[in-house]
Amino acid sequence: MQFFKIKTLAMCVLCTFSFASQTQTLQTQQNDRNQLPEIGVVASDAITIEKEKIIGDAIMRQLRGQAPLIQDPVLQEYVQDIGNRLVVHADNTKFPFTFFIINNPVLNAFAFYGGHIGVHTGLIAQAETESEFASVLAHEVAHVTQRHLARRLQSQQRSGPLQLASMIGSLLIAMADPRAGMAAVSASMAGSQQAVINFTRNNEQEADSIGINILYRAGFDPMGAPAFFGRLSEQYGLRSTQLAFLQTHPLPNDRVAETLTRARSYGEVYTPESLHFHLARARIQSRYMSTNERNLGFFESQINRLQGVKKTAALYGYALSVFEAEEYKRAEDLINTLLKDDPENLFYLDLKTDILIKQNRHNEAVQMLKPLWQHKPQNLVLALNLANVYLTSADYEPAIQILRDLLLVDKQNILAYQLLNDAYQRSSQKKEAHKTQAEIYSLIGAYSLAIDELQFAYNFARDDTIEKQRILGRIDQLRSAQANAQRLSL
Secondary structure (H helix, E strand, C coil): CCCCECCCCCCCCCEECCHHHHCCCCCCCCCCCCCCCCCCCCCCCCCCHHHHHHHHHHHHHHHHHHCCEECCHHHHHHHHHHHHHHHHCCCCCCCCCEEEEECCCCCCEEEECCCEEEEEHHHHHHCCCHHHHHHHHHHHHHHHHCCHHHHHHHHHHHCCCCCHHHHHHHHHHHHHCHHHHHHHHHHHHCCCHHHHHHHHHHHHHHHHHHHHHHHHHCCCCCCHHHHHHHHHHHHHHHHHCCCHHHHHCCCHHHHHHHHHHHHHCCCCCCCCCCHHHHHHHHHHHHHHHCCHHHHHHHHHHHHHHCCHHHHHHHHHHHHHHHHHCCCHHHHHHHHHHHHHHCCCCHHHHHHHHHHHHHCCCHHHHHHHHHHHHHHCCCCHHHHHHHHHHHHHCCCHHHHHHHHHHHHHHCCCCHHHHHHHHHHHHHCCCHHHHHHHHHHHHHHCCCHHHHHHHHHHHHHHCCCCHHHHHHHHHHHHHHHHHHHHHHHHCC
């Protein structure tokens, strides 16, 4: 489906996987994959799990409102699925993980408190295999499960009060240049330069070791990690040595060699090419990486020279680009060819839905999606696409019901709230429209605006005493959340 975009600014990220910030030395030996101490989980002075979740939630709300997060259910579903596969095989998980995507061509990923892991579009675009991509996520998962971030925050609190606000500018820099930006984050989080260097090296050593183990246990090729590092070393090694931040990190070749040794200790693992990974890359290339004119030529060239799943993904990318060129009949012919062999593929169904909507063929879209959605009512792509079909055809009640049901299990899905708010506004349900707008503001940390919306909703409740009490109760919850957020910034 075509989706809403949230624009930029930023809060703070505390652990990043940009090539520049991830070139620390490993001191491992052949076949010692289980010998490294788990320095994260044994720390008794880390902040509590509950406090970590509160801080993570506050940061995530800021990022939703100010960073260029992609509200693309197809890509969200794919990245969350890969992340979940890894988390299932990680030890010491204390909370559900949330994986999200930032529209930025810079190769980067990062983790922060409460199991939040962000991925730049540039990372997916530059990884060559799904195992390479998964190796980055596994590394970030290890940082969270070993509580490296919680221990770092605890260390910072010893030298002064927690000041999340002091790090707002750091991610602004990081959006343009992750290496410089994360140097600023490091400076804001540490009492001394040497302490940060030693702390980071130890954490990176452990995250590499445990991350590769998670990767292997989840069924990916552990060689994905050294393959990824090796290619980055070749591409960026000479350039990165010019940056002052990298003086605190050993040369990338050390890391490539050590991750290679560790990955080889697991033996040879065969993993077939992932169609969904290459479809995700094609979607990112088509919608975020270049102009549509260039994409048409790019994918046409790939179709002529590639084979197997890569060629299939190129056909999909070409269909997306043809759709963006408003050649809807031609795009439909292309996607129908792909759907014939894979009729439940979410990437294909999403594009086919967009084509049918553009041609005002809403009944056909409902007939295509509804049986699949009834079988998987909690599937993000199916639910949002079907709701969008009903919404664009002015059939508001089924759209509202689908979105309300989805929000029962996915309470922080801002795109679902945006579609629901649209449905309420178009159907002149003013009280409900104000209530859903309040939830949108809450999800981006704009609590004062959220409370204002609920006060408007209260006025539309008229004589409904129970509804008024619900609204007042929600206002009290938001005021409490606002006070908690303010305390974190003091």
